[in-house]
Amino acid sequence: MTSTTLSPAAAKPPVHPLLQPWLARRVPAVMGVLNVTPDSFSDGGKFLAPDAARAQAAKLIADGADIIDIGAESTRPYGSQPVSAAEEMARLRPVLADVVALGTPVSIDSMKAEVVAFALDTGVAIANDVWGLQRDPAMAEVVASYGVPVIVMHNRDAADPAIDIMADIAMFFDRSLTIAAKAGVRQEQIVLDPGIGFGKTPEQSITVLARLDELQRFGLPLLIGASRKRFIGTVSPSEPQQRLGGSIAAHLLAAQHGAQIIRAHDVAETVQALRVACAIDDAR
Numbered sequence: 001m002t003s004t005t006l007s008p009a010a011a012k013p014p015v016h017p018l019l020q021p022w023l024a025r026r027v028p029a030v031m032g033v034l035n036v037t038p039d040s041f042s043d044g045g046k047f048l049a050p051d052a053a054r055a056q057a058a059k060l061i062a063d064g065a066d067i068i069d070i071g072a073e074s075t076r077p078y079g080s081q082p083v084s085a086a087e088e089m090a091r092l093r094p095v096l097a098d099v100v101a102l103g104t105p106v107s108i109d110s111m112k113a114e115v116v117a118f119a120l121d122t123g124v125a126i127a128n129d130v131w132g133l134q135r136d137p138a139m140a141e142v143v144a145s146y147g148v149p150v151i152v153m154h155n156r157d158a159a160d161p162a163i164d165i166m167a168d169i170a171m172f173f174d175r176s177l178t179i180a181a182k183a184g185v186r187q188e189q190i191v192l193d194p195g196i197g198f199g200k201t202p203e204q205s206i207t208v209l210a211r212l213d214e215l216q217r218f219g220l221p222l223l224i225g226a227s228r229k230r231f232i233g234t235v236s237p238s239e240p241q242q243r244l245g246g247s248i249a250a251h252l253l254a255a256q257h258g259a260q261i262i263r264a265h266d267v268a269e270t271v272q273a274l275r276v277a278c279a280i281d282d283a284r
Contacts, residue, residue: 156199
């Protein structure tokens with residue numbers, strides 16, 4: 001298969017206007033997680049009620065979130081229950097317009113093109129597909145028709161400890177970029193996410209973070225979402241709510257190695273850590 005990636009010497013593609021201010025600055029943008037689900041791995045059920053979801057969105061923004069990532073179906077890699085597009089939209093309908101009205105760009109975390117189109121029609125600004133345009137055949141066409149940024153995440157149906165995870169991610173992104181190009185999705189719309197915790201053993205998630213530099217060969221912005229992930233608990237035994245320290249450690253190292261967007265549950269602490277690390281680095 002012919003690679004659609006940029007060569008190391010190639011110029012980077014133009015930047016989508018929405019992404020441009022975030023990618024131009026030294027401190028990564030922070031995407032705050034808002035789950036309107038009963039079963040997400042870390043905070044399932046806490047924000048399912050519309051009033052609770054609206055209040056949490058406002059809190060994330062006050063804490064410094066540059067983006068609110070809202071999802072109505074748990075995509076945790078183990079134990080989640082699939083829901084229909086109709087159910088996703090029923091969960092989103094009472095809250096989505098109000099969250100958009102807060103004025104901070106909103107992304108929709110969904111693997112279904114129908115749900116993404118519904119959210120974009122409601123004013124959402126970014127598509128976040130945990131299957132990298134490869135699960136729903138209509139997803140790339142929807143993204144192309146709306147012209148919005150899209151987060152293309154690596155995923156697998158199951159973890160395989162025997163594979164070279166970095167090679168697998170590279171091949172996956174090549175397929176996603178081919179799909180995107182055929183549908184008319186411009187490179188300036190694309191952000192790559194290696195999918196920490198998705199279709200990976202904990203050791204492979206650590207490997208991805210350690211070798212994040214290798215993904216810069218694609219010439220596209222990188223997003224990392226290590227927040228409260230299971231690999232942290234394998235290094236330091238803990239439940240999801242007890243993984244703030246590990247999350248910040250992973251995100252600081254990811255930022256040092258090219259991540260320009262960080263997806264986090266604990267926004268205030270993450271913003272503070274990133275700003276302090278940048279200030280120290282600038283003082284060298």
